Amino acid sequence: MWGIELRTNSEISLARQIFLSLRKRILTGDILPGELLPSTRELAKGLGTSRNTVCEAYDMLLTEGFIISRQGAPSMVTEGLHMIPGNAGTTQDTKKEQPAIHWNFKTGQPDLSLFPWSSWSQMVHRALNTLPVHQLEYSGPKGYEPLCREISKWLMRSRSMEVNPEDIFITSGATQAFYLLVDILYKKNRPFALENPSHPGIRTVINDRNYPLCFMPVDRQGADVSWIKKMDLSAVYVTPSHQFPLGGILPAVRRASLIRLAAEKDYYIIEDDYDSEYRYSGSPVTPLYSMDPSRVIYVGTFSKTLFPALRIGFAVLPKELQKKWRHFRNYLDVQNPVLEQIALTEFLKIRKMDRHVHHMCRVYAKKRETLLSAAKEAFGSQISAWGDESGLHVALELPEIKFGKDFIPDCRKNGIQIQTISQYCSDENCHTDKLLLGYGHLNEKEIQDGIAALKSLIDASI
Amino acid sequence: MWGIELRTNSEISLARQIFLSLRKRILTGDILPGELLPSTRELAKGLGTSRNTVCEAYDMLLTEGFIISRQGAPSMVTEGLHMIPGNAGTTQDTKKEQPAIHWNFKTGQPDLSLFPWSSWSQMVHRALNTLPVHQLEYSGPKGYEPLCREISKWLMRSRSMEVNPEDIFITSGATQAFYLLVDILYKKNRPFALENPSHPGIRTVINDRNYPLCFMPVDRQGADVSWIKKMDLSAVYVTPSHQFPLGGILPAVRRASLIRLAAEKDYYIIEDDYDSEYRYSGSPVTPLYSMDPSRVIYVGTFSKTLFPALRIGFAVLPKELQKKWRHFRNYLDVQNPVLEQIALTEFLKIRKMDRHVHHMCRVYAKKRETLLSAAKEAFGSQISAWGDESGLHVALELPEIKFGKDFIPDCRKNGIQIQTISQYCSDENCHTDKLLLGYGHLNEKEIQDGIAALKSLIDASI
Numbered sequence: 001m002w003g004i005e006l007r008t009n010s011e012i013s014l015a016r017q018i019f020l021s022l023r024k025r026i027l028t029g030d031i032l033p034g035e036l037l038p039s040t041r042e043l044a045k046g047l048g049t050s051r052n053t054v055c056e057a058y059d060m061l062l063t064e065g066f067i068i069s070r071q072g073a074p075s076m077v078t079e080g081l082h083m084i085p086g087n088a089g090t091t092q093d094t095k096k097e098q099p100a101i102h103w104n105f106k107t108g109q110p111d112l113s114l115f116p117w118s119s120w121s122q123m124v125h126r127a128l129n130t131l132p133v134h135q136l137e138y139s140g141p142k143g144y145e146p147l148c149r150e151i152s153k154w155l156m157r158s159r160s161m162e163v164n165p166e167d168i169f170i171t172s173g174a175t176q177a178f179y180l181l182v183d184i185l186y187k188k189n190r191p192f193a194l195e196n197p198s199h200p201g202i203r204t205v206i207n208d209r210n211y212p213l214c215f216m217p218v219d220r221q222g223a224d225v226s227w228i229k230k231m232d233l234s235a236v237y238v239t240p241s242h243q244f245p246l247g248g249i250l251p252a253v254r255r256a257s258l259i260r261l262a263a264e265k266d267y268y269i270i271e272d273d274y275d276s277e278y279r280y281s282g283s284p285v286t287p288l289y290s291m292d293p294s295r296v297i298y299v300g301t302f303s304k305t306l307f308p309a310l311r312i313g314f315a316v317l318p319k320e321l322q323k324k325w326r327h328f329r330n331y332l333d334v335q336n337p338v339l340e341q342i343a344l345t346e347f348l349k350i351r352k353m354d355r356h357v358h359h360m361c362r363v364y365a366k367k368r369e370t371l372l373s374a375a376k377e378a379f380g381s382q383i384s385a386w387g388d389e390s391g392l393h394v395a396l397e398l399p400e401i402k403f404g405k406d407f408i409p410d411c412r413k414n415g416i417q418i419q420t421i422s423q424y425c426s427d428e429n430c431h432t433d434k435l436l437l438g439y440g441h442l443n444e445k446e447i448q449d450g451i452a453a454l455k456s457l458i459d460a461s462i
Numbered sequence: 463m464w465g466i467e468l469r470t471n472s473e474i475s476l477a478r479q480i481f482l483s484l485r486k487r488i489l490t491g492d493i494l495p496g497e498l499l500p501s502t503r504e505l506a507k508g509l510g511t512s513r514n515t516v517c518e519a520y521d522m523l524l525t526e527g528f529i530i531s532r533q534g535a536p537s538m539v540t541e542g543l544h545m546i547p548g549n550a551g552t553t554q555d556t557k558k559e560q561p562a563i564h565w566n567f568k569t570g571q572p573d574l575s576l577f578p579w580s581s582w583s584q585m586v587h588r589a590l591n592t593l594p595v596h597q598l599e600y601s602g603p604k605g606y607e608p609l610c611r612e613i614s615k616w617l618m619r620s621r622s623m624e625v626n627p628e629d630i631f632i633t634s635g636a637t638q639a640f641y642l643l644v645d646i647l648y649k650k651n652r653p654f655a656l657e658n659p660s661h662p663g664i665r666t667v668i669n670d671r672n673y674p675l676c677f678m679p680v681d682r683q684g685a686d687v688s689w690i691k692k693m694d695l696s697a698v699y700v701t702p703s704h705q706f707p708l709g710g711i712l713p714a715v716r717r718a719s720l721i722r723l724a725a726e727k728d729y730y731i732i733e734d735d736y737d738s739e740y741r742y743s744g745s746p747v748t749p750l751y752s753m754d755p756s757r758v759i760y761v762g763t764f765s766k767t768l769f770p771a772l773r774i775g776f777a778v779l780p781k782e783l784q785k786k787w788r789h790f791r792n793y794l795d796v797q798n799p800v801l802e803q804i805a806l807t808e809f810l811k812i813r814k815m816d817r818h819v820h821h822m823c824r825v826y827a828k829k830r831e832t833l834l835s836a837a838k839e840a841f842g843s844q845i846s847a848w849g850d851e852s853g854l855h856v857a858l859e860l861p862e863i864k865f866g867k868d869f870i871p872d873c874r875k876n877g878i879q880i881q882t883i884s885q886y887c888s889d890e891n892c893h894t895d896k897l898l899l900g901y902g903h904l905n906e907k908e909i910q911d912g913i914a915a916l917k918s919l920i921d922a923s924i
Contacts, residue, residue: 011619020622060745065713080715112598121590128583136574136769160482172795179794204793251527253542283522307598309800331666332641333634338771
């Protein structure tokens with residue numbers, strides 16, 4: 001009957017099935033504009049269903065304007081409806097079959113097998129039990145205030161940083177902070193200065209916006225800030241506590257000169273402190289922020305200390321930028337979800353965080369040692385590890401080798417995922433003798449076997 | 463001794479206190495570049511602490527480049543460090559004292575007092591107990607796959623929408639979807655077309671980027687699409703199931719013509735379906751998406767059905783846009799947190815969602831009825847409610863009154879928060895006889911009292 005087939009075991013009501021079926025036939029032109037539909041009584045009889053069901057279906061057609069109905073007259077299909085729907089695109093991403101990866105030296109990956117999940121669950125349970133109803137509403141772009149207060153205390157305990165909780169803005173990871181800052185800080189035709197090499201995150205956002213960029217070379221101590229002495233910039237992005245990826249600690253003289261430059265030329269410095277909790281000899285490095293909170297935007301994250309899928313980071317913002325930040329964040333995604341923020345507040349408050357970081361520090365120090373001694377054994381004493389003894393990765397210099405474009409695909413074919421430092425440079429001819437190895441997530445055996453596999457591959461390709 | 467005062471009951475170690483104190487004096491110029499520090503033995507004696515403690519402090523100064531140390535020679539302050547830190551800005555937002563709000567007719571606010579928190583907690587508990595470790599890592603910008611599958615089924619159950627889970631991308635609320643889409647869809651010098659009036663969300667993002675805009679007038683049936691017939695656009699944004707804020711359902715003829723235009727002129731239509739679950743007479747309206755999935759980007763949210771601070775929404779994307787979307791989201795904030803996504807998956811799977819929406823539908827219908835009868839009683843039968851019987855707000859036309867600029871501040875002074883429709887228009891002389899009243903979060907008494915207060919205020923000002 002009218003091309004309608006009813007399924008009684010469907011999740012969709014009979015009325016809706018009739019509606020959908022007629023609607024489809026109208027849109028494809030099977031039923032023409034101006035054509036009359038059967039009366040509800042007639043169709044109900046034909047389909048063996050109740051007249052109410054058909055009336056309901058006709059009501060739906062009427063509401064959405066597919067048919068016109070005048071009292072007493074039969075329902076008629078509206079004019080001007082026919083259209084041929086386009087093809088739902090079929091450009092599937094053609095995924096190539098990739099060989100399995102046995103040793104993945106990716107960076108920035110904490111060892112999640114040691115995450116204190118039961119403590120964390122407890123915090124979430126508590127948050128569920130105590131969360132007041134009004135916290136389910138929008139609460140604005142700043143973040144959960146008690147969390148800002150606990151982060152302020154944590155920054156003091158872990159880095160001797162004095163930060164007013166009022167200046168802490170919660171973000172969906174550090175990534176979001178950089179994304180927002182690019183828009184907030186850009187001044188027309190003034191470039192952003194980045195380290196070379198650097199993480200592709202903020203660089204990609206700046207490139208996507210077609211904003212200009214310039215680079216500071218990096219040596220064993222971090223960025224050489226003398227390169228931007230005379231420049232009018234939108235902002236400078238640096239990783240002073242542990243240069244990414246080369247690992248240097250920016251010396252106090254360069255810090256002071258960077259801050260003097262920023263004040264003189266009137267721009268801000270973005271300080272990315274992505275993993276300075278993990279330092280394996282000596283005390284934590286003091287952030288650049290402490291030198292001049294009015295010029296430095298400090299960005300921190302819990303992705304490395306807790307877990308990446310938590311999506312909580314924060315930015316410490318000078319007062320002048322806070323209004324603009326609130327506006328942009330409000331229209332970006334309003335705020336972070338509330339539950340994890342409450343759980344994290346408690347996790348910090350009862351010092352579970354301190355214990356976890358303390359524990360992981362020892363674990364990662366051991367992994368680093370394993371990696372370095374395996375590398376020394378494999379490649380001999382001419383190799384050298386750049387940078388400070390900290391973090392979840394190391395840059396290894398193998399002085400007599402040049403890692404070209406083919407090296408990474410060659411590794412992949414042999415089950416090794418690895419990066420070269422030159423990948424992170426603006427010019428691929430920089431630092432061509434260095435590899436970047438992340439080890440946070442690997443166990444000792446994986447590290448040793450991975451280095452051995454790397455050694456065989458390099459030997460075979462020489 | 464050297465201006466150092468040690469506190470033994472501090473959370474900061476003695477060594478760190480010495481370090482911080484010396485560092486501060488170096489930076490402010492109290493200790494000059496080239497000046498020699500006392501020997502560790504000497505300082506330890508002076509402070510009454512162990513020599514190890516002082517050595518540790520000097521090591522910190524050395525690591526961060528504040529002092530230079532050569533074997534045998536005393537430690538010397540580095541040259542080039544002196545700087546005067548800027549003032550941490552003091553431009554506090556001067557918040558004016560606002561009178562208390564007794565009746566807040568804000569829109570888009572669900573009744574959170576009826577949210578089934580214990581069911582939701584159960585889902586989160588289950589998620590905590592079953593979440594596999596690898597889910598703590600980054601899992602990419604698409605979203606949790608089982609959630610995409612459950613949303614696909616939910617869309618079929620609630621709206622008869624057929625959607626491939628592969629095309630569903632989880633977002634941090636609908637807000638984030640619009641934010642991303644503006645960047646993804648913009649074509650140079652081609653405006654975005656919005657409804658007039660419309661929600662300020664996407665309009666603000668487009669304005670912030672300085673992209674051009676144009677408007678379609680809205681009548682009782684929704685947007686008049688004939689206004690954009692000849693235009694080359696970047697995209698069109700519409701609310702076809704329940705025009706925001708006027709409430710019309712876009713008729714099938716206009717829908718078909720919109721889709722024909724988009725195909726002819728090669729642009730996409732953004733369909734914002736922000737509350738069509740709540741329809742109080744008849745069945746849910748079928749989304750525009752179902753007419754042509756290759757031209758329509760459907761955006762949905764769980765902020766109204768569950769709670770805003772959950773921050774979960776989604777976009778259904780044509781294949782051609784998915785690569786660009788992945789790129790942008792990846793550099794915006796990577797992904798949503800995982801825990802709530804898993805909880806929501808279960809909430810949908812065991813149909814708690816269906817029950818909750820069904821229940822709330824009856825609750826909101828009642829509130830709407832209360833509001834309309836209170837309004838009729840207060841303002842007489844000449845008032846009329848625009849739009850469809852659905853959603854969490856209603857646009858009321860009071861034909862003989864013109865609500866000017868002073869009306870909203872006047873209301874505030876009298877404890878009433880309300881919007882006029884002209885606030886949502888590009889031109890403040892449109893729809894000046896209409897008020898916008900959100901009622902989702904108010905109870906019957908609040909609604910009745912609020913309308914009575916509104917009535918007194920309007921009477922007094924005539």
